Amino acid sequence: MMHIIMPGLQTLVQDSGRDGYYALGMPPAGALDQRSYTLGNMLVGNDPRAASLEFAFMGPAIQFQSDTVIAVTGAEVTALIDGEPQPMWASVPIKKGQTLSFGPMTRGSRGYIALRGGVDVPKLLGSRSTYQTVQFGGHMGRALKPGDVLPIGTQIHSEDGHGDRIRELDPKYLPSLDSSADLAVVIGLANYRFTPESVQLFFEANFTVSHEANRTAYRLIGPALEFVERDVPFGAGSDPSNVVNLGYPLGSIQIPSGSEPICLLRDAVTGGGYVTFGTIISTDLDALAQLKTPDTVTFNSVSVTEAHAKRRHAHNELAQIAKSLEYPWVFGAEREETP
Secondary structure (H helix, E strand, O other): OOOEEEEOOOOOOEOOOOOOOOOOOOOOOOOOOOHHHHHHHHHHHHHOOOOEHHHEOOEEEEEEEOOOEEEEEEEEEEEEOOOOOOOOOOOOEOOOOEEEEEEEEEEEEEEEEEEEOOOOOEEHHHHOOOEEEOOOOOOOOOOOOOOEEOOOOOOOOOOOOOOOOOOOOOOOHOOOOOOOOEEEEEOOOHHHHEEEHHHHHHHHHHEEEEEEEEEOOOEEEOOOOOOOOOOOOOOOOOOOEEEEEEEOOOEEEOOOHHHHOEEEOOOOOOOOEEEEEEEEOHHHHHHOOOOOOOOOOEEEEEEEHHHHHHHHHHHHHHHHHHOOOOOOOOOOOOOOOOO
């Protein structure tokens, strides 16, 4: 068991996400930075879908009521056990009665706490992830509060015989956590609504992350884009960015009225009536999740084939990391992703 002394900021139970219900209007939720979350589970020998804690900007203070092993990943932050600094990206033993706390976050915006066995909250629709908008999943559908008590589970990898050994990530695999990111976008869905000059401008411009950046979406500040003139179709709104209806893929980019692109993330609605310019590929969403205002974003256009190649490269890197950590890993056996 673990006792929440201070909750930090937006500390949520998250796992790899709630797959299979997107068409029914249920977004996946899950860790925004899937790579950091996954590596945390590797470091402590968990099942790849074991639930972890995600926090934004300020970490929690947690007193553990049993011995376990933890790993802190994601944004650069000082992790402390009873006030003593601990390494990130490594498995760290923690004893009954000891307290995990955090200093300031210096780079990035989201940290992850993996613990041996995972966070044992009930599964809803196959996942322990928190979808706050409708108070669904996780711990009572909400961010953690002082006094919460969460059980530690048994979500240990069935083939991992080294759960108690100390694992440490090779520094060459650490994320960059830069204050800027160049994100690959598969153009499509409704980009034809924009003038060719505006499409070109989108890929040449620098955008700034606004204060409206959360688990639902990141709003970006940049140049205004222009739409091709049209006769408004029946059922669409009068704004040039309105369409009758569209499904919103994870990572899709809306541009209401041609200004301030909105990049939809894991808690976003699954469809609506705004034009979608294109979709950020899944492997680049991890970098976006670690940005904050006033960090900057640029975009580059890739084909579906190139997106698949980038995904294969990311999966191959995870396999290499797993081998270096002596962690049993076969990507695809646990889940399948879209580009």
